[in-house]
Amino acid sequence: MISVSERIAVLLFGLSFFAFLLYLLNRRPVIFVSFFFIIFTLAWRMSATMFIDLQGPVYSSQLARDIGPGTASVVHSLAYVVSLIPFLYCFRPGIIEAWRADSQRSRTIRGDITLSDITFALSLLFLSFLFFDLVRRGSIPLFNRIERFDYAGGSAHRWMIKYGNFVTFWWGVMFAAGYIQQRRFDWRMLGLLCATAVYALLTGNRFSAFYSQSSFFIIPWAAVVALRYRSVDESFFSLIRSRFASWTSRLTAIGLIAVAVGTISFAIYNNLANVRGYTGNEIWRQAFDRTLIQPSEIGWTSFERVFQSGQTEPSLVFHFLFEDPIDPTRNTSIQYLMFASIGEPRTSGNLSHGFQLAGGFPEIFFELFGPYWAWPFLLGAGCITAALTAFVVRGTLCGNYASAFLALYVLYGFFIMYVGGMLNFITTGTYGIKVAALAAALLIEASLARIGVPLVPWVVFRVPQRGWLKRFPFTRSRTDS
Amino acid sequence: MIKLPLFSKVVMLGLLALCAACAIWFLCRPDPPVWRLRTAFHIGMSVSPGAVIAGSPNAQGTIERYASVIALISTPVFRDDIAGASEFETGSAGLSKRLVFNTLRAHAFDHDDEDIEIDLTAASAADCRAAYRTIVERIGRRHADLSAQSAKTLQVAIDDYRERADQLAKWENARIQPGDKASADADRAKSGITLSWSEAREHLRQLEAVKSLMTPTTFPPEAEVYIEGPLVNNTVRLSALAGLAVILCAFVLAWVLEIRTSRPRNTDT
Helix, strand or coil, X not given: CCCHHHHHHHHHHHHHHHHHHHHHHHHCHHHHHHCHHHHHHHHHHHHHHHHHHHHCCEEECCCCEEECCCCHHHHHHHHHHHHHHHHHHHCCHHHHHHHHHHCCCCCCCCCEEEHHHHHHHHHHHHHHHHHHHHHHHCCCHHHHCCCCCCCCCCHHHHHHHHHHHHHHHHHHHHHHHHHHHHCCXXXXXXXXXXXXXXXXXXXXXXXXXXXXXXXXXHCCHHHHHHHHCCCCCCCHHHHXXXXXXXXXXXXXXXXXXXXXXXXXXXXXXXXXXHHCCCCCHHHHHHHHHXXXXXXXXXXXXXXXXXXXXXXXXXXXXXXXXXXXXXCCCCCHHHHHHHHHHHCCCHHHHHHHCCXXXXXXXXXHHHHHHHHHHHHHHHHHHHHHHHHHHHHHHHHHHHCCHHHHHHHHHHHHHHHHHHHHCCCXXXXXXXXXXXXXXXXXXXXXXXXXXXXXXXXXXXXXXXXXXXXXXXXXXXXCCCCXX | CCCCCHHHHHHHHHHHHHHHHHHHHHHCCCCCCEEEEEEEEECCEEECHHHHHHCCCCCEEECCCXXXXXXXXXXXXXXXXXXXXXXXXXXXXXXXXXXXHHHCEEEEXXXXXXXXXXXXXXXXXXXXXXXXXXXXXXXXXXXXXXXHHHHHHHHHHHHHHHHHHHHHHHHHHHHCCCCCHHHHHHHHHHCHHHHHHHHHHHHHHHHHHHHHHCCCCECCCHHHCEEEEEECCHHHHHHHHHHHHHHHHHHHHHHHHHHHHHHHHHHHC
C-alpha cells in the first residue's frame, strides 16, 4: 500500500509529464512530430506505470506474480523529461528559423525526373512483387489464422520486416520534400504507405507494424511543420484549427482516424480471437494486460529492485550486458531484466522461442548506473538523440537527403534503446560504420554546399523533350501545380 | 503571444523547479523501514483410494489444490486472521498488523502445482517471523486435518478390502473338500470366489503400497526463511531530486550556450 501523499506524487508527476507533452505538441510541434515514435511509447508506458502504481497490486500473467503499488511514476516521469529536455535546445526557435532560411524551393521543369519519381517507380515494383509473392505462396496469415511471427514469407517479406521502417521513412522524406521543393503534396507516397499497411494487415500484424511504419513516415513531416509553423505567431492547435476550418475537412480527418482505429481494432481482435483462440472475457483480459500491465511490468520490478530493495550491482549488470549475455546478437538489456525478473530457465526458454518482454527504458540506466548516476547518462543519451533528430529534420528541410537518411540510420539504435532498453547496439562494428558514413555525408554535403551542388540531387535527370518521349505523362511540367 | 524576457523565464523556471522539489520532498517522504519475507512451502500429497482401485495414473495428488491454497491466503478473512493472531512486537504491532494484512500474497510457480510462494511485509524482522509462524500454524493445521481425513478414508478402504479378502478366503476353504486335492486345485483355478479373492488381495496390496506416498505439508524452518530489510523508500526521493537537479543543469547549460552563440550574431548585425 502507498500513502495518500505518495498517490498524489504519482498523479502529480505522471500528469506533469503529459502536460509537458501537450506543451511540446502545442508550442514545439517540430519536436513532437519528429520524435513521435518515441513520445508515443513513453506516454503509453507512463500510463501503464501510473496504473500499476495506483491500482496495484495487479497480477502480471507474464511474471506470474503481483506487482505494485509504488512510486515508480515519479522516477520514470523525471527520466522521460530529462530525455526530452535536450530537444528544447536542439530545436530552439532560432535554429529552426536558420534552417527555414536555408531551405530552397526548386522549380522543376518539363521532363525533370525527381528523386520522388524514382522512389515511387522502384517502390511500386517492390510492392507489386511483395503482393504477388504473398498471393503466389497461397497462405495469407489474416485468412489462414497464422501468427505474424510464424509466417516466414519470401525474401521480399523478410526484407520488408527488417527494413520496412527505413522504407516508410524514405517515403516520408519524399512526401515532405515534395512539399518543401514544389509546395505540393506527393500523394503517391501516402498511397505506398497505405499499400504497406494493407500488406501488414494481411500478414497478421496487429498494432506495432502500423504504429512504427506510420511514425517513421511522419518523422520527415517535422520539416514541413518547421517550414510552416512559427511559434511566435500562433499555437499549433490554432494552426490545425485554421487548416480544418470547413466541415468537409474535419469530417474527412475524423473519417480517416475512424478507419485507422477500426482497422487496428479489427487486427487485434482477429489475432486474439481467431489466431490465438481466446474467447469471451479472455479477449478483453488479454487486451487489457497488453495495454496497461505488460508495457511497464519489467520497469516496475526493476524499480522495486533498485529503489525499494536497494539491489544495484552495476558491475554485474555491465558484465551481463556487454561481456557475457545470453544472446549477444540481440538486445542484452531486456535479457538481463528478464533474467532478474523471471529467472532461469524461463528467460532462456522465452528467448529461444523469439519472445521477449516489453520495456527496458529507463530502468536499464538505473540498473547499470544506480539510482543517482543514471541521470547524467539519461541526459547524455537525450542530447545525442536530439542532435541526430535535428540532423534528420534539417536534412529534409535543406535538401540534404543523404545525411537525413543516414542520421536516421544512426538514430535507429537510440530508438531501440528508448523502446527496448538496448545498449549493446553501440558495441557492434556496423554501428561504427553507420556513424562514419553519417560523418562523411555531413562533411561532403557541407563542402558541396559551398559550390551549390547537393550530394543527392532532387532532380536526378531530365528526359529530352523530343520525339515519342514527350507523350509520357511523367514528363509533364510540375512547376505550376 | 508575448515574448518573455530572459529574466522572467529564469524566475519562472526557478519557481517551477522549487515547486517540483517541494512536491518530491514532501510527497515522497520515506515511510518507516519495513522488512519483507519471502519463502515457498511444499503442499503435502494424498491419495484417492477410488483412483488407486480404478488404476488411474492420477491417484496421487496434493492435499489441497494449489489454486485453492492461493485463494484461501488471498481472502481478507485469512489475512485478517493472520494479522490479528500473530504475536508482533509491542512497539511495531500496529504497523505490522496493517502491513501484513495489506501485503500478504501467495504466488504459484510455473509448471509446479506443489509449491506456493508466500510474500509478506512487516515492521520488523521479528514481526515477519511471527506472521510466518501463524501462517505455518494455520495452513499446517488445515492440511493436517485434510490429510488425516484422507488417511482415514484410505484406512477404511484398506480395512474393507482386508475383511473382504479374509471372508473370501474362508468361503473358498470351506468349499474345497478335504482329501481330493487334484480336483480341488482344478476347481480353485476356475472358481469365481478365487478370482474375487485374488482381486481383493491385489487391491489391498496396492492400497497398502500407496499409504507410504502420503506426505504432510512442509514449511521451511524459520532459520532458512529469507527476510529482506530494512527497506526504505528514501532512495526514490533522493534520486528524483538528483533528476530534477540534472534538468536544471541542462536548462542552465542551454541558456549559457544560447547566450554564447547569440553574442557573435548580435555583434555581426
